[in-house]
Amino acid sequence: MSETEVAVAPHPLLLADGSPAADAWSLDPALLHLNHGSFGAVPLVAQERQAELRAEMERAPVAWFPELPGRLAATRAELAGFLRVDAGDLALVPNASAGASVVYNALTRRRGGEIVVTDHGYGAVTMGAERLARRWGGRVRTARVPLDAGEDEAYEAVVAEIGAATDLVVVDQITSATARRLPVGRIGAEARRQGVPMLVDGAHAPGLIEAPLDGATYDFWTGNLHKWGCAPRGTAALVARGPQRDLLHPLIDSWGAGEPYPDRFDQQGTLDATSYLAAPTSLDFVGRTWGWAAARRYMDLMADHAARVVGAAFTGLTGEDSRVDVGMPVPGMRLVRLPEGLGRTRLEADALRDRAARELGVEAAFTSFGGIGYLRVSAHVYNTEADYERFAEKYVPVLADWARRPTC
Known part of the structure; x- marks a missing residue:
């Protein structure tokens, strides 16, 4: 520029x-609104669409909930198109932290129980990694990445912490506190080479990056559509690739528990899923308007x-x-x-x-x-x-x- x-x-x-x-x-x-990145802001057309969906739900709840899994599957296909991923890889979760928690709940210790994070990590996701490490009887190793570090230096700082005891790597695609990218594609390729699964916290990526998962090696990726995508709050995607995705289950067991991934995420009891269903309206509004x-x-x-x-x-x-x-x-x-x-x-x-x-x-x-x-x-x-x-x-x-x- x-x-x-x-x-x-x-x-x-x-x-x-x-x-x-x-x-x-x-x-x-x-008010002066200078912080879209934290909680997003929902356009009126999407607010109206969500209100219509809620009214439909309340008019006939006994009809609404049995039909909901099919509607959510169709919505997942639309959102997968926006992110340019396979709809069969994408599950809907309330936010990126919930997506990370799904991954933490699924994985088991295979090596030494160590989890690699960075000092730029989002606090809630890092705390979840610390809790998992305690459960495993392992520890968290923190890669120190200077704020001004370029791609090579950032890559070297993270992969230097990956070793024989590493069971998981957690890296932000776009960091929340420091507003920078990390080379998740290169880090993911090296983690895969060493046989270590990697979780990418892409909370800020949807809407800011055109195709955030293109050409990269990820086991798990989670990103918020309610930030830059302007979807109703409580709308995020969890994308999982490879055999370990079959280990992933919703945080709440429901009648869809016996379904394969990601279908089991589409049935969550009485969860108000109208934020998910209205999300394409926000994405389409920005796309059609500008x-x-x-x-x-x-x-x-x-x-x-x-x-x-x-x-x-x-x-x-x-x-x-x-x-x-x-x-x-x-x-x-x-x-x-x-x-x-x-x-x-x-x-x-x-x-x-x-x-x-x-x-x-x-x-x-x-x-x-x-x-x-x-x-x-x-x-x-x-x-x-x-x-x-x-x-x-x-x-x-x-x-x-x-x-x-x-x-x-």
Whole structure:
């Protein structure tokens, strides 16, 4: 990407009638929404579709639930097309962490009970790996990957931890706290060569990466469709390839337990599955309105512009360099270094997120890595240049003041 491209914000995306993209969402205009990456945002058409499905369910529940497995199988085929995977490899789960838990529950110790993770791993998934290691009587080995590490350095850092005692490797495709990619394809190929299964946490990948599983060697992959895909929350995919997929079962046993993978996931008792059924509506809306390639391009350019504008505002006030060198950047997300003293730990970053929402009306992601706090920019199609200029002008000075006077 050239300097010319990042110096100018992209023109705001519009709906077919010429109105702003944000009009397709129900986001409160009184709040500043700068954190699509954490929980997503559901367009109105998908909210309406889910409401229709719920109404149908409540009108005739005795008819609804017996027919549900067939409808879910058809939905899986649609979602598999979006991800470019075989529908027979894809099961529906509530979120990426649930997908990881399904894998953890299925695997057995075959070697020394060691699990390799990275220091960029999502906390809930890493805690699940730690619990599994305790159950196995093994331990977790953490690969330390510098934030600015390129592909080769990141690959070497992870594979150096794989050994004769390794029973599982868990690696993020896109890291949550640090907004970078990891070379999961290369790592997966090496893990396969050594006979070690690998779980890829692709929570942020659907929508940000065109075909996140293309050309890579994965045993298990799980990704959220309710983040960048804008599906109703509680919609994620678990993709499993190879013989070990037959070990995977839903976290709750139901009448489909005797069915093969992934059909057994389609029957979950009285689970409200309307989020799954409405997910294609969200994906289709973005695809028909702007096209996913154009949407990704817009999000990437907007994130670049946001990091430049907000980073310059922090630097102008504090004199500290707010730029962040991320070794393998991703579309749509960027890091801006916070002033010294803000968000140095996960708990401090979470407290800062909550305070900004409560006192400023700003929905933003604050993260930490290596004792340094960051603002994680995550733009979507409804964000505009004005959002980040408003944040830089009105709220960056407040955050700089909080850094000087760190009280809550």
